[in-house]
Amino acid sequence: MKLVVDHIKDTPLALQIDEAAELFPVLALLQHEQGVTFTSPIHGDVTAVREYDHLRVNGRLTTSLLLSCSRCLAEYDAPVDTSFTLLYRKDSHKMFSTDDEVELDEAELLTLSYTGDEIDLTHEIEEQIALEIPIKPLCSESCRGLCHQCGADLNIAPCSCRNEEVNFKFSALQGFKVNR
Ligand SMILES: [Zn+2]
Ligand SMILES: [Zn+2]
Incomplete structure (x- = not known):
């Protein structure tokens, strides 16, 4: 999913996506190697707005998963519904590179930089979804x-x-x- 920066004017730009998990490399890997099954496409509502010297991108992502309980092995449906806010600055010197291992408080807003006239949200979207997938899935907290x-x-x-x-x-x- 790409945002064309020039399309973000004084009024917020709203975009929607419905894309198969397969189109996101990290999610495709989870599906093929970690037993995570996406039972519906990744749905995203994204709004981008200009603010001072940066762009604020708000998004809500929903999808549904079929997970296998780590205790009883039963498969169960797990809906995902998560929201994110990202700030982008046009910058020649990168503040954070996504490849760097930067420890960040989850509550902190991550300021990313972009170059050129497009912002590719693909990686940010798949990261947000991946964070919602439990490492040890449980069909219920009280699973015996x-x-x-x-x-x-x-x-x-x-x-x-x-x-x-x-x-x-x-x-x-x-x-x-x-x-x-
Ligand atoms: Zn269970
Ligand atoms: Zn027994």
């Missing part, structure tokens, strides 16, 4: 996961392995008492 011994999904029903373990401890305790 799978039994380590028999593999049963403990969200559906407790398995007998657990019961045996409890019973064993209980009987051992009883035996101890009897022996005294």
Whole structure:
């Protein structure tokens, strides 16, 4: 997605996109190598406005994912809805290069620079989406996961392995008492 700087006049410029995740290199990689499935295109509403010596770009991105729970392995739908604000300055000396490892507070506004008469938002958009994808996806905070011994999904029903373990401890305790 590219913004043509000359199109941003005194009134804000509004743009919409609906693009397949495949068109974003980082997202395509996540889809192919990390088991993340995009079930709808990346939808973006972007507004660009001139402010003082810079351009302010506000955007809202939505899409939906199919993720695999890291505890119980079940697939579940995960909607993504995220907003961002970026500031761009036309500059010959770059303040931040996206290749540099710059540690930034997430709340801080990142001031980027652009050269020429176009701003390519492709990388910024895919970064924003990638940040929303959990490293350890969970179908629910209270997911019980799978039994380590028999593999049963403990969200559906407790398995007998657990019961045996409890019973064993209980009987051992009883035996101890009897022996005294
Ligand atoms: Zn789960
Ligand atoms: Zn079990």
